[in-house]
Amino acid sequence: SDQRRRQGEALEAILALLRGEVVNMTTDWFTLRDARAQLPTYDPAGIEVATASTISPNGSVLAGQHGLSLLSLAASSPMGFEVLDRNWGVYEKACAEHGHVADRSRWRLVNPIFLAETREEAERAVSRRIGSMAAYVNRQTGENPAWADTPKGIIDQWRNENLGEFGQAIIDTPDEAIARIEKLIEKTGGFGTMLVLHVDMASWEDTKRSYELFASEVIPHFKNRNRRREDSLQYAADNRELLIGQLVTAITKAHTDYYGEAAATGA
Template sequence: MSYLNFGVFFAPHHPHHADPALQLRQDLKVISEIDDMGFDEVWIGEHHSNGSETISAPDLFLASVAEHTKHMRLGTGVMSLSYHHPFVSASRMVQLDNMTRGRVIFGTGPGKLPLDAHMMGIDTTVQRRRQREALEVIMPLLRGETVTAETDWFSLQDARLHLLPYRGPGEMEVAAASIASPSGSQLCGTLGLSLLSLAAGTAQGFDTLPSNWAAYEKVAAAHGHEARRDRWRVLEPMFLADDRDELDRIVARRIPYAAEYAQVWAAPEDDLAWTRSSKATIDHWRDEGMTIFGKGTFGGPEEAIARIETLQEQTGGFGTFLILIHDLADHQATLRNFELFASEVIPYFRSYRNQNRVGTLDFAKNNVGMLAGNAVAAVEHATKEYESGAAAAWKRMSGT
């Protein structure tokens, strides 16, 4: 089994009735805790509307995260390139990369929320084209090149970044989001980006994982890039408790707000009977899925392990599993979710770390007679040495 990294993807999703300043601080506290638990990456999204996904500047938030963490890599999940001049996007991310000593992953996308685009007067049909055009100038800028370009929405004249990535020109990892169609894979392969599969929880997204990777490999090879499985990230919703009954109890209070937000993505003809109770909502999320990210794993650690193994089998292997986290429970239950993942799920996929511990214990159990005999012999030897030494000392003291 190849080495598997684990990360957490915060859109974030929060109930819209609570204090947003507190929610931002709690996100920061949770990220600090999971850094200590051994998670490898954290990703922060960019959204400007709909009231639930509250972070509009992921690079700004990650700058704060960097001061509260030591180990995790920091990804924008994702920066919506169609909303920004690409020179500014590249400049901000390179600054963050230097501030964090090279911990940044520049995750990119076209922009997810239709209301974001509506409020900015952007035609949603041009957003993917804009993402590609932005990346076509961002990648040479990150390599230290001077770029001149003209499109219908931005211009560059003799543009070059005055800072370069911390580890050198072109050494910042750049990723692009892929849903189900091969367009994301083709973009990544063409420009040499890492693949970020966001819809593995949907039936279509799951089914197309192998074909999307195949398309990525083919296009990457045609453009002289290496398709690296260790940089392939697969995302699904998950939330863990000790068992399903405990999970249902923990999320009962907040799950209606997640259901309310999911209705934003529902078609007019959809049957929304599953929103009428907390139990119906969580069951629907387990079986059908509530948003574009698809169905999730909500239960005990063994369910998470089984699902990740299924994804590994379907894909043939990927580098990082990302947990899409929703604000489904209070702070302590949320931390318990990550503790279960860190203490039971991650070690399962990194069993080599404990193989010698298990080996020494097995040897001890299989040779208990010999080892116990050696221990008894050692005690007897020490006793005899003590007794002979004490007798000699007594003779010296008594002069006999």
């Protein structure tokens, strides 16, 4: 289609500029004469470029044709979630056809997330400002739905339906975020990065706390940073009779060796 052709032409020009090339290119909708980027990239390999994908396979095809990273914007929406594995398959096929490698570590998924210690605390934190954010989103679409009349209605809509094209928002606890990400891993077969879509719906202090919880509880879960501690605790629980028995025996022996049999027995 004309749209896909024009997208390809624009990407071709952008990638050449990012590689530091001087570009001369004429199409039916733009012309470049001795075009060049003013600043070089920080990475000798160039700036990573990602192609956005929602529900249709167009983004996957375009990314695969040009060897770009894949950015799944609607990963947490019901329709976007259902096609994640299908769109990755399209991406792999397009990459293979054009001599590129489909690398899962370069696949980014997006989800709106706001966390607090409890679900009730998360709802309290967003209730004051979520109305203005909903009005902003709905104004762009020309909608005035009844659910937008109250903070609870907005929270329920964003949790259970979607936040525009960006999917279902997590307004909850770290455990809920972990469960959602695990579902995404299961559906996709693995991806590289979870991108948190920031929605300005809470105070700065509550927002910072949300990111602290994500960093201290969600990330360590998937990095397995606490796995050995958990294994050690489980071993101690499974073998507490043996370990406590040995501890008591060792303390008694040390006491006896130092003070003598009479002191150890209390005689």
